[in-house]
Amino acid sequence: MHIQIKDVRKVFEGRGDEKVEALSGIDLTVSENEFVAIVGPSGCGKSTLLEIVAGLTEPSGGEVLIGRDPINGPHPEVGIVFQQESTFPWRTVLENVEFGLEMHGVGKKERRERSLELIELVGLQGFEGRYPGELSGGMRQRVAIARTLVMDPGVLLMDEPFGALDEQTRLILGDELLRIWSRTEATALFITHSIEEATLLSDRVVVMSARPGTTRKVVEVDLERPRDSSVVSTPEFGRLTGEIWEVLREESMKTLKGQERGGS
Amino acid sequence: MSFGAKVRLTRWAVVLAAIAALEVMPRIGFGDSITLIPLSEILPELFEMIASGEMTEHLLATGGAFALSFLLAAVTGVPLGFLLWRYKPLKRTLDPYLTTYYAIPIFAFYPLLLAVLGFNIWPIVFIAWAWAVVAVVMNTAIGFGEVPQVLTKVGKSMNLSRWQTISRIFFPAAVPYIFTGLKLGMVYSLIGVIASEFVLSTRGLGYLVSYSYVNFTTAAMYAAMLLILALAILLNWALGGIERRLYGNV
Ligand SMILES: Nc1ncnc2c1ncn2[C@@H]1O[C@H](COP(=O)(O)OP(=O)(O)O)[C@@H](O)[C@H]1O
Numbered sequence: 282m283h284i285q286i287k288d289v290r291k292v293f294e295g296r297g298d299e300k301v302e303a304l305s306g307i308d309l310t311v312s313e314n315e316f317v318a319i320v321g322p323s324g325c326g327k328s329t330l331l332e333i334v335a336g337l338t339e340p341s342g343g344e345v346l347i348g349r350d351p352i353n354g355p356h357p358e359v360g361i362v363f364q365q366e367s368t369f370p371w372r373t374v375l376e377n378v379e380f381g382l383e384m385h386g387v388g389k390k391e392r393r394e395r396s397l398e399l400i401e402l403v404g405l406q407g408f409e410g411r412y413p414g415e416l417s418g419g420m421r422q423r424v425a426i427a428r429t430l431v432m433d434p435g436v437l438l439m440d441e442p443f444g445a446l447d448e449q450t451r452l453i454l455g456d457e458l459l460r461i462w463s464r465t466e467a468t469a470l471f472i473t474h475s476i477e478e479a480t481l482l483s484d485r486v487v488v489m490s491a492r493p494g495t496t497r498k499v500v501e502v503d504l505e506r507p508r509d510s511s512v513v514s515t516p517e518f519g520r521l522t523g524e525i526w527e528v529l530r531e532e533s534m535k536t537l538k539g540q541e542r543g544g545s
Numbered sequence: 546m547s548f549g550a551k552v553r554l555t556r557w558a559v560v561l562a563a564i565a566a567l568e569v570m571p572r573i574g575f576g577d578s579i580t581l582i583p584l585s586e587i588l589p590e591l592f593e594m595i596a597s598g599e600m601t602e603h604l605l606a607t608g609g610a611f612a613l614s615f616l617l618a619a620v621t622g623v624p625l626g627f628l629l630w631r632y633k634p635l636k637r638t639l640d641p642y643l644t645t646y647y648a649i650p651i652f653a654f655y656p657l658l659l660a661v662l663g664f665n666i667w668p669i670v671f672i673a674w675a676w677a678v679v680a681v682v683m684n685t686a687i688g689f690g691e692v693p694q695v696l697t698k699v700g701k702s703m704n705l706s707r708w709q710t711i712s713r714i715f716f717p718a719a720v721p722y723i724f725t726g727l728k729l730g731m732v733y734s735l736i737g738v739i740a741s742e743f744v745l746s747t748r749g750l751g752y753l754v755s756y757s758y759v760n761f762t763t764a765a766m767y768a769a770m771l772l773i774l775a776l777a778i779l780l781n782w783a784l785g786g787i788e789r790r791l792y793g794n795v
Pocket residue numbers: 293294295301302303321322323324325326327328329330492545
């Protein structure tokens with residue numbers, strides 16, 4: 282399933298007359314089974330864009346298509362993993378992963394089977410009976426990923442799923458994500474603030490401008506697949522991250538200067 | 546010794562010191578022998594009263610009024626708290642009453658309650674319920690309000706129905722707050738029952754305390770107090786156990 286984002290805009294109506302223009306005309310197409318990463322300075326509208334694609338936020342203009350369906354609410358083929366902690370603390374790992382299937386009336390036996398498979402895929406076997414409170418942050422995010430993947434989405438949206446973790450852990454989980462993604466047939470749109478992570482994972486990296494967000498540059502990542510984090514030390518990888526950083530640096534400076542002037 | 550072990554040791558030391566003080570103070574002549582008597586005289590009195598069946602009717606009266614008022618507070622308080630969260634105008638309208646609620650000494654209205662409800666168990670149940678229910682209402686409303694937005698987004702992204710969102714996300718996420726409300730409500734309704742029994746009853750542990758006090762049967766008075774204390778601790782512990790069951794171990 283492919284994603285088409287056509288001239289999507291978003292203006293948040295604040296209190297009183299205050300308006301925040303978060304996105305100003307985003308165009309992006311993600312092909313079937315493609316992995317696209319989005320990087321951009323903080324506050325440029327990345328999460329807003331992803332939630333519009335997920336049908337959780339209404340755009341102020343433009344439209345999003347998933348396959349042939351225009352989006353005006355959550356689409357059953359779209360799964361999303363959020364930036365914030367989103368596991369259910371009152372459910373065990375297994376119960377968390379089973380959640381969506383249970384809500385959609387899938388029988389106990391089938392949902393158990395499918396969930397255990399996903400738990401194994403994300404490397405959490407042995408932790409089925411644990412509660413999220415007993416796991417590390419990285420493990421909890423893997424639970425959230427499994428909970429989304431168990432629904433077998435044609436489109437997988439991820440909003441900085443490893444954003445709270447350090448760079449080394451992130452690259453190692455990136456390896457795992459590559460392995461997991463290669464087993465699914467999902468089209469992936471992945472948000473990160475890490476250039477390395479974006480380059481390691483994706484077929485294309487989209488660099489967004491400072492707010493109001495637009496697509497500033499698209500970098501093709503022609504590194505061979507299957508890959509793993511050992512590509513990080515190749516000259517080709519360095520050239521790509523350098524190219525991305527050049528643009529991102531400029532945009533991040535704009536954001537910083539804006540903040541120094543007292544705007545936000 | 547580990548920090549945890551030190552903490553546990555200190556806790557027990559406090560209890561033991563209190564017991565020792567209660568035992569020793571009357572013996573060295575602190576306070577008069579009518580108001581303060583050693584624990585070693587209270588405990589046999591308590592067991593004697595339980596064994597003879599004298600305590601049974603008081604325990605049943607207090608237990609019944611408490612169970613009734615607490616149950617009522619729970620089954621009315623949780624839905625009311627939910628409504629308060631769900632319908633913002635309702636919350637805005639009632640807010641000033643709710644925030645000043647515990648400033649009102651409900652106990653002072655007992656003559657009115659006697660006139661309206663009669664000299665029976667109901668004035669007691671009403672006071673205890675009224676004292677407890679608002680704690681349940683407030684904590685429930687807060688609990689629903691504190692559910693992280695991202696959890697509701699998870700539900701929305703999975704196309705949950707409104708009812709599923711409330712029963713499978715909001716409610717379980719609010720459970721820790723609801724339990725805080727129930728624990729407070731439990732303590733409040735016990736206080737409500739005991740305090741009401743001082744004046745509104747001829748039975749019950751509260752009545753026993755005040756009756757024994759007036760009649761200088763000090764050992765019986767302390768026996769009743771000890772039983773009240775034991776009851777409160779037991780109830781709190783039981784509710785804590787249920788909470789841990791429902792919510793894993795966080
Ligand atoms: N619900 C909202 N109401 C008002 N402003 C919002 C809302 N959500 C996001 N914003 C604003 O929109 C901008 C983009 O936010 P976001 O998409 O979260 O950025 P990013 O994920 O790139 O850091 C920010 O300035 C943020 O403050």
